[in-house]
Amino acid sequence: MRTVNSANTANCVYFDNAATTYPKPPSVVRATAEAPVEYGGNPGRSGHAYSYNAAAMVYDARSTAARMFKSEPENTIFTSNCTHSLNLAIKGIVKPHDRLVISSMEHNSVARPAYALSKAGAAVDVATVGKTDEETLNNFRKLITLDTRCVVCTAASNVTGRIMPIREIAEMCRGLGVCFIVDGAQACGIIPLSLSDGMNFICTAGHKGLYGVTGTGLLISDGKYVPDTIIEGGTGATSAELEQTGFMPERMESGTLNTVGIASLKAGIDYVGSYGMDDIFSHEQSLCEIFLDGLSSIDNVTVYRNGNHFVPIVSFNIDGLPSSAVSEALSQRGFALRGGLHCAPLAHKTLGTLPEGTVRFSPSVFNAESDVRKLLQEVKKISKDGL
DSSP: OOOHHHHHHOOOOOOOOOOOOOSSOOOHHHHHHHHHHHOOSSSOOOOHHHOOOOOOOOHHHHHHHHHHTOOOOEEEESSSHHHHHHHHHHHHHHOSSSSEEEEEOHHHHHHHHHHHHHHHHEEEEEEOOOHHHHHHHHHHHHHOOEEEEEEESSOOOTTTBBBBHHHHHHHHHHHHOOOOOOOOTTTTTSSSSOOSSSSOOOEHHHSSTTTOOOEEEEEEEEESSOOOOOOOOSSSSSTTTTSSSOOOOOOGGSOOOOHHHHHHHHHHHHHHHHHHHHHHHHHHHHHHHHHHHHHTTTTTTTEEEOOOOOOOOOOETTTTHHHHHHHHHHHHTTTOOOEEEOOHHHHHHHHHHHTOOOEEEOOOTTTTTHHHHHHHHHHHHHHHHHO
């Protein structure tokens, strides 16, 4: 078994930020290190100073996230990741007799809950994402009907980075009284996304574009729909009753909260705010443009991009070489990219890249132009000489 240690990673340039951002901002690192000391109590569970102190930090973080997404603190739920958030929302809204519509670019965090619901009796339709937004919207329009309970769509694909027409889909859903859930994992912290765009739920990770540590996520609601619970337990409120607490956010937050992660997430959101989301996007997008321009001059490279607007993600393949083998070869040469299906077989089926998938390049604000140019040199060598 090959062990990766600090010596192996010290000279490795990280381009897998669509999975988890790395490195974290210094302020996030400090908040994570200080939280076990500063917030050692269990928030909302006791009447002593330690509990009050932790609860105050959690509320501050909740309010910070609520402002970012134009929500209310009581409708801002802390979760363990975006998958957790999506499961809470989807399974909390859709029942076995309901109809659900998802897009053909969804991550397994949507596709698998949808499949599980279909096995229980729900009707699941998949709207094909076309080459243009209008084609995509027409495909959704054909499937969203008065008997549709819920629509789920990613804000941006984790494979190609394509930004979906979520505002137009939201308008369709509003007109028909259909709940609309958005997977914001690849968009939040990168492009503006909030409840003012018309969706009912935004589900996102804390450890990607919001720069928190792993084990953090958010479920943001406009309060119109109250999901049924799929987890019940201690909430610190209405403890004498066996019925799960009815009011938010406690209703969806059974068990002890991840105070360390929440502290890191607040620091990450503050970092995004202080740096500037537009500036983050501009920097990362410029690195993608450099990478795309370089790939265009390399023989035997195919780039996968359908649509016109993208978050900073580029997927590519070197003809005749498995994506996993290419990513491994690049790792050995000092570059961390992700190869394979990216937990999104529906998206790869749409792109025609099954079963091998693609190699994914996803920079962050901490990457430099020189890093990208060095990576291009190695991609060119592999294209010319093989693995």
